[in-house]
Amino acid sequence: MVTPENTIIGFIGTGVMGKSMASHLVKAGFPLYVYTRTKEKADELLAQGAKWAASPKEIANSANIVFTIVGYPKDVEEVYLGENGLIPNGKAGSFYIDMTTSAPTLAARIYEEAKKAGIHTLDAPVSGGDIGAQEAKLSIMVGGDKADFEYILPLFEKLGTNIVYQGKAGSGQHTKMCNQIAIASNMIGVAEAIIYAEKAGLDPENVLKSITKGAAGSWSLSNLAPRMLQQDFAPGFYIKHFIKDMKIAIDEANGMGMDAPGLQLAKSLYDQLAGKGEENSGTQAIYKYWK
Known part of the structure; x- marks a missing residue:
C-alpha cells in the first residue's frame, strides 16, 4: 500500500499542469523531490x-515512485533512457509513471527497457487541462501491468477523478490519441x-447558455x-503541444492504414496559427483563425 511513510515521490516537469499535480501530492503529505x-x-x-533535485538521475537516486510530465517524446526519451535518465540510474522495484502525451511505441519501448532493470512503468497521459489539474479532476488513461496500476491508483486518485486502466503498455497513450482526435475536430466546430x-x-454568451446544455455540449x-x-488566449494547453499530439496521432493512424481527414484539417489550421506566432497560446486561440 502506498503511504507517505513508505514512499518518496519524484516529480519531473512543473509546467502548466505538472505544477498543480505535484502540489496535490505535497499537500497529501508525501515527501517530494522535484526537477524541471x-x-x-x-x-x-x-x-x-518539496526538495530540489538537479537531474533525473538524482530523482532516480532519491525517489521510489516518479511521475513525469514533460513536453515532447524526445524529452520523454531523454528523461527515461538518456545517460542521466531514470532507467539507467533507477533502483529495482521503483515505479515510474509518464503522464506526458507521447508516442505509444515509445511507451512500449520504455516498458521493455524498464522491465530488464526490474523497474515498473506505466503510461498515464491525462486530459482536463489546467483547470482539471488545479482541481484534481483530471481524466487519467493508463497502460501497463494491471497490478502496477492498482498499486499506484491511490496516487492517481490525488490527481484525477476519471481513472481508467486501458491495457498493456502503450494503451494509455493510444487512448489519449483517441481523446485528441475527438478534440481536434470539435475545436473547429466550437470556434x-x-x-x-x-x-x-x-449575443454569443447567451447562445452558449442554449447550446452547451444540448446535443452540441x-x-x-x-x-x-x-x-x-x-x-483570453493564455495556455491551459499550448498550441505547440496540441500540434505535437496531432502529429503523433496522424503517424499512428498512418501506421494502422487509417485515414483521418478531420484530424488532418485541424492540424493544418493550427499549423497556420503557429506560423503566425501563436504556438505558445492556448488551443482556444483557434478563434483567431477566423479573425
Missing part, C-alpha cells in the same frame, strides 16, 4: 516543502459556432468558448 529544466518554475513547490453567432448579430464548448469571448 528551469528551477524557477519549481519555486512554488519548493516553498510548499466556427462562436464566429457564426457573432456574424449573425447574436462538450468540455471545449463549456470551458474554452468563454475564454474565446473574453479574448
Whole structure:
C-alpha cells in the first residue's frame, strides 16, 4: 500500500499542469523531490516543502515512485533512457509513471527497457487541462501491468477523478490519441459556432447558455468558448503541444492504414496559427483563425 511513510515521490516537469499535480501530492503529505529544466518554475513547490533535485538521475537516486510530465517524446526519451535518465540510474522495484502525451511505441519501448532493470512503468497521459489539474479532476488513461496500476491508483486518485486502466503498455497513450482526435475536430466546430453567432448579430454568451446544455455540449464548448469571448488566449494547453499530439496521432493512424481527414484539417489550421506566432497560446486561440 502506498503511504507517505513508505514512499518518496519524484516529480519531473512543473509546467502548466505538472505544477498543480505535484502540489496535490505535497499537500497529501508525501515527501517530494522535484526537477524541471528551469528551477524557477519549481519555486512554488519548493516553498510548499518539496526538495530540489538537479537531474533525473538524482530523482532516480532519491525517489521510489516518479511521475513525469514533460513536453515532447524526445524529452520523454531523454528523461527515461538518456545517460542521466531514470532507467539507467533507477533502483529495482521503483515505479515510474509518464503522464506526458507521447508516442505509444515509445511507451512500449520504455516498458521493455524498464522491465530488464526490474523497474515498473506505466503510461498515464491525462486530459482536463489546467483547470482539471488545479482541481484534481483530471481524466487519467493508463497502460501497463494491471497490478502496477492498482498499486499506484491511490496516487492517481490525488490527481484525477476519471481513472481508467486501458491495457498493456502503450494503451494509455493510444487512448489519449483517441481523446485528441475527438478534440481536434470539435475545436473547429466550437470556434466556427462562436464566429457564426457573432456574424449573425447574436449575443454569443447567451447562445452558449442554449447550446452547451444540448446535443452540441462538450468540455471545449463549456470551458474554452468563454475564454474565446473574453479574448483570453493564455495556455491551459499550448498550441505547440496540441500540434505535437496531432502529429503523433496522424503517424499512428498512418501506421494502422487509417485515414483521418478531420484530424488532418485541424492540424493544418493550427499549423497556420503557429506560423503566425501563436504556438505558445492556448488551443482556444483557434478563434483567431477566423479573425
